[in-house]
Amino acid sequence: MNAWMRRGLIAAVVATAGVAGVWFGQSRQPQLTETAMTDAARLEALNLADANGQPMPFSAWRGKLQVVNFWATWCPPCREEMPAFSRLAEKYRDRGVHFVGISIDNADNVRRYLQEENIAYPLLIGGSDAIQLSADLGNAAQAMPFTVIFSPDGKIVERKLGTYKEEELEAILLARLR
Known part of the structure; x- marks a missing residue:
């Protein structure tokens, strides 16, 4: 040769x-499959309650850029990123961004956590349905924290297993708001 x-x-x-x-x-x-799109609609259909038992339907936040974070009070990385999420929730609330935390925990623990930390967005109690939903949304490891960002029309635009740095998440939000 x-x-x-x-x-x-x-x-x-x-x-x-x-x-x-x-x-x-x-x-x-x-991959963002049709199943994931169906799960976005399923998320909107959820009617979870906050730590005080008040129902908080996702349909109330339709049309907003939604940052949905699956977390637990016993998860140190979850607790670490929540103050940054809270700052961003306050900063971008008037620009159509909505944060919500879905706790894989019980209401008593979430109430105690809220006494320690001032969180500027709703924290809902999820239970086993939320664990399955996080898996359906791409959290194959079923670990936390797991965050999914939905566009105003309900499509998944970002998802991440692990913590977000404040600057990283803010850059994503700004790119989506342009």
Whole structure:
């Protein structure tokens, strides 16, 4: 085999490997499927209560950019990011951004947490239905914190397992508000 044929063969192998890498990388990314879109509607249909037992329907926040955070009082990373979420909720409330926390915890623990921290957005009690919903929305690990951002028309535009840095989340919100 001459040098030109060898170079051509190497180039073909490299190109094939590159295409395969892109294809496999994309296939492993969570896809926004029709099921996820159905779950966005299911989220809106939820009628969860806050820690005081007051029903808080998601349908009340229709048409807003929604940041939905699945959390628990016993989750240190969850508690770590909530003050930043609270600051951003206050800062962007008048621009059509709405934050809501869905606790995988009980109402007593959430009430105690609210006595320690001043949170500027609703904290709802989710239970086992919320655990399943977070999985349906892309949280295959069923770990926390898990955050999903919905566009005003109810489509999932971002989701993240793990904590958001305040600057990171603010950049996402600003990009969506433009």
